[in-house]
Amino acid sequence: MPYVTVKLLEGRTEEQKKNLVEKVTDAVVETTGASKEKVVVFIEDMSKNHYAVGGKRLSDQ
Amino acid sequence: MPYVTVKLLEGRTEEQKKNLVEKVTDAVVETTGASKEKVVVFIEDMSKNHYAVGGKRLSDQ
Amino acid sequence: MPYVTVKLLEGRTEEQKKNLVEKVTDAVVETTGASKEKVVVFIEDMSKNHYAVGGKRLSDQ
Amino acid sequence: MPYVTVKLLEGRTEEQKKNLVEKVTDAVVETTGASKEKVVVFIEDMSKNHYAVGGKRLSDQ
Amino acid sequence: MPYVTVKLLEGRTEEQKKNLVEKVTDAVVETTGASKEKVVVFIEDMSKNHYAVGGKRLSDQ
Amino acid sequence: MPYVTVKLLEGRTEEQKKNLVEKVTDAVVETTGASKEKVVVFIEDMSKNHYAVGGKRLSDQ
Numbered sequence: 001m002p003y004v005t006v007k008l009l010e011g012r013t014e015e016q017k018k019n020l021v022e023k024v025t026d027a028v029v030e031t032t033g034a035s036k037e038k039v040v041v042f043i044e045d046m047s048k049n050h051y052a053v054g055g056k057r058l059s060d061q
Numbered sequence: 062m063p064y065v066t067v068k069l070l071e072g073r074t075e076e077q078k079k080n081l082v083e084k085v086t087d088a089v090v091e092t093t094g095a096s097k098e099k100v101v102v103f104i105e106d107m108s109k110n111h112y113a114v115g116g117k118r119l120s121d122q
Numbered sequence: 123m124p125y126v127t128v129k130l131l132e133g134r135t136e137e138q139k140k141n142l143v144e145k146v147t148d149a150v151v152e153t154t155g156a157s158k159e160k161v162v163v164f165i166e167d168m169s170k171n172h173y174a175v176g177g178k179r180l181s182d183q
Numbered sequence: 184m185p186y187v188t189v190k191l192l193e194g195r196t197e198e199q200k201k202n203l204v205e206k207v208t209d210a211v212v213e214t215t216g217a218s219k220e221k222v223v224v225f226i227e228d229m230s231k232n233h234y235a236v237g238g239k240r241l242s243d244q
Numbered sequence: 245m246p247y248v249t250v251k252l253l254e255g256r257t258e259e260q261k262k263n264l265v266e267k268v269t270d271a272v273v274e275t276t277g278a279s280k281e282k283v284v285v286f287i288e289d290m291s292k293n294h295y296a297v298g299g300k301r302l303s304d305q
Numbered sequence: 306m307p308y309v310t311v312k313l314l315e316g317r318t319e320e321q322k323k324n325l326v327e328k329v330t331d332a333v334v335e336t337t338g339a340s341k342e343k344v345v346v347f348i349e350d351m352s353k354n355h356y357a358v359g360g361k362r363l364s365d366q
Contacts, residue, residue, distance in 0.1 A: 001356070002313035003247075004329070007103070009306055012337055014232060018243055019336040024309070025238035027328035032313060032321055036237050042190070043233040046103065049075060051306070054098040055086035060079055062131055062173070064308070065146070068225070069124035069154060077154055084149035085126070092141040093134055110197060111226040112123070115219050116208035121201055125186075129347070136293060140304055147299035158298050164251070165294040171319060172348040176341050177330035182323055184295070185252035187268070192245055195276055202275040207248070210267035215252060215260055234245070258354060262365055269360035280359050286312070287355040 002028055003040045009058070010045035017043055063089055064101045070119070071106035078104055124150055125162045131180070132167035139165055185211055186223045192241070193228035200226055246272055247284045253302070254289035261287055307333055308345045314363070315350035322348055 004024055012020070021041040029036050048058035065085055073081070082102040090097050110120035126146055134142070143163040151158050171181035187207055195203070204224040212219050232242035248268055256264070265285040273280050293303035309329055317325070326346040334341050354364035 001351075001358075002311055004312075005310045006333065007306075007308040007310075008337060008339070014242075016337055017232060018240060020333065021235035021240055022238045023332035023336050024329055025235070027332040028311065028325065031324040031328050032317055034313070039237065041235040041238075042229065043235075045233070046306075049078060050104040050106070052082035052086065052102040052104075053306075054100060055083045055102075057079060057082055059075075062129075062168075062175075064129040066127045066129075067124055067150065068126075069156070073154055080153040081150065084153050085146055088145035088149040089128065089142065092145050093130060093138055095130070107123075107225065110200060111228070113204035113208065113224040113226075114123075115222065116205045116224075118201060118204055120197075136303075139293060140301060143296035143301055144299045147296065161298060163296040163299075164290065165296075167294070168347065171322060172350070174326035174330065174346040174348075176344060177327045177346075179323060179326055181319075184290075184297075185250055187251075188249045189272065190245075190247040190249075191276060191278070199276055203272065206271035206275050207268055210271040211250065211264065214263040214267050215256055217252070229245075236245075258364075261354060262362060265357035265362055266360045269357065283359060285357040285360075286351065287357075289355070 001038055001040070002032060002034050003042070004028060005042045005044060007044040007046060009051065010047055062099055062101070063093060063095050064103070065089060066103045066105060068105040068107060070112065071108055123160055123162070124154060124156050125164070126150060127164045127166060129166045129168060131173065132169055134167075184221055184223070185215060185217050186225070187211060188225045188227060190227040190229060192234065193230055195228075245282055245284070246276060246278050247286070248272060249286045249288060251288040251290060253295065254291055256289075306343055306345070307337060307339055308347070309333060310347045310349060312349040312351060314356065315352055 025039045086100045147161045208222045269283045330344045
């Protein structure tokens with residue numbers, strides 16, 4: 001605890017995801033006082049046909 | 062904002078998903094007063110082996 | 123099934139929420155072919171101090 | 184209702200998942216008084232590159 | 245890991261919730277081989293005005 | 306997009322939450338290339354009676 005879920009458009013590289021969890025974890029530790037080994041991060045990739053803004057899917061734009 | 066997540070059994074066509082986000086967005090705008098371009102919709106497909114009702118997965122029925 | 127979660131800023135009236143679930147359910151039925159009695163809608167209210175865009179919480183704007 | 188989401192590392196067998204939803208449903212019925220046919224269970228598989236503890240993804244360990 | 249979220253109608257007693265997390269944890273350990281101290285359970289209470297089936301909120305029935 | 310949900314035990318101060326969304330947003334921008342104004346952060350507070358590890362709620366420890 002804390003538990004962080006990052007939902008983002010698919011296509012980021014493994015290097016980006018590696019850095020993402022590292023930096024997000026540091027940000028959570030720095031600001032909440034949680035201990036680092038307790039911070040959990042989940043990444044959820046979204047595909048363009050499953051993500052819509054203003055009534056339009058990115059895959060339909 | 063608002064953010065709508067629709068979780069449904071996999072198998073719908075792209076046309077159905079296109080219409081789904083459109084109509085759901087309209088429904089949210091019409092009833093909450095949110096502006097259309099701010100409404101976000103996520104679709105989450107479920108597979109039959111990851112969805113159970115009454116203790117039984119659809120894949121085991 | 124399908125399961126719809128609507129996450130929105132707190133403050134809508136009960137009447138708006140009543141209409142919201144009704145119209146969203148109709149939109150899902152119309153576009154996915156799901157039967158009406160199977161459609162589930164969850165509403166999740168967000169408070170301004172728990173919702174941030176661009177690094178700023180609405181409560182800090 | 185109730186709705187249970189089980190998020191776990193990918194790799195469990197279909198037999199394990201079958202038993203998981205069955206036993207979790209029984210546990211919910213036994214302790215909450217919900218009727219069995221109303222209990223819904225979702226399984227969400229996580230891949231090692233999308234799950235991190237202590238700032239490190241399991242895929243980077 | 246695994247992470248279990250139980251979403252249920254508000255109103256259960258503390259005793260029921262205590263037993264719920266215990267039995268659900270046991271069910272997960274028994275069927276997935278996860279170690280008990282790693283199993284995390286979140287409970288999410290739903291109010292009747294934020295939960296609808298078939299287009300109607302429980303608070304409107 | 307991206308969308309970040311931070312689930313943590315209730316009790317953090319408003320100042321901590323303000324800094325949390327700021328630093329988490331910066332971390333996401335820095336590592337994924339997303340533009341800052343597009344990053345959304347949700348905070349979800351957990352109460353001790355709704356959060357269990359190893360079969361025991363924090364409120365029962």
